[in-house]
Amino acid sequence: MSTELVSNLVDAHTVLEQRVEEEPEIPATIGFDHITTLRAVPDIPVPSSAGVSDRMQRQRRKDTRPELAIRRSLHRAGLRYRICMPVTGLRRRTIDIAFTRIRLAVFVDGCFWHGCPQHATWPKANAAWWEAKILKNRERDRETTRKLEDEGWTVVRIWEHESAEDAAARLLELVRKMRTAAAPLRLVAPPPEATRTPR
Template sequence: MPVPSSPGVSARMSRQANRNTSPEVAVRRLLYAAGFRYRLHRPVPGMRRRTIDIAFPGPKVAVFLDGCFWHGCPEHATQPKANSEWWRQKLDKNMSRDRETTERLASEGWTVLRFWEHEAPGTVAELVAKAVADKRSGRSTRP
């Protein structure tokens, strides 16, 4: 893999929050206030170094809150001009990894919910709560 030619790229990436982002914390607070208990940053079964942002292990519901830049939001993703080829490959790999993770969890019976960071926390929390309640009651839910 080519090394980025611009100095400090890896230093900037290491400062990016990958846990406890503002959208994630906002959704968790709403879920907790509604009486839902969950696990944070649970490993994806059989996939080293991949974690579920918010996991409900009993009903097998996995929630991911994806950043628009890092995960290719169709509304807000941007393409850096410097080192554009390197960034394109990196961001494409992120999206490919997301699809692979979703497929793996779904094949193991998990309901996978993916949301963008710009989605309203209240709406996200409602959809997650409904999915968890549906799985607990045996009804199917959003794939």
């Protein structure tokens, strides 16, 4: 390969690298015989530190501390329920605590991940990506609620900052009301009169 051709390829590569910084998804020649795509903005941002990366990887998707505390309180009160029940028709959506007979769906939402109006924090590192992620989570929550309500479910959302005992007490009261409303009326027949045979 001639020196002039190598020089032209290196110059072309330098120009493409500069354009990639301005426009993501530009094919750039790397080396002499293959093409790869450089991305200026990654799909998932580079973590601001190893500690942040480690903490995010340890986050639980289910069986979080607030969720477990609420479930324990409900169980102590004698209620039985299903956990992590899939939402029909919506992939990767589950009801945290489901009372199937009365169609009550309970979600325990994390303040950070679901954008709590009182306690939401907005990271400064990779701020645009996090804002889009949290707003997308909120929209998913609304979509899930609409889908369940259309199917006749009552949806309750509890923030993780709420007291587990208070949340469980509210749920216990709601479950009792819904069970009473759903129970068929029982007509009690008067007891039959005892017939005595004379002696």
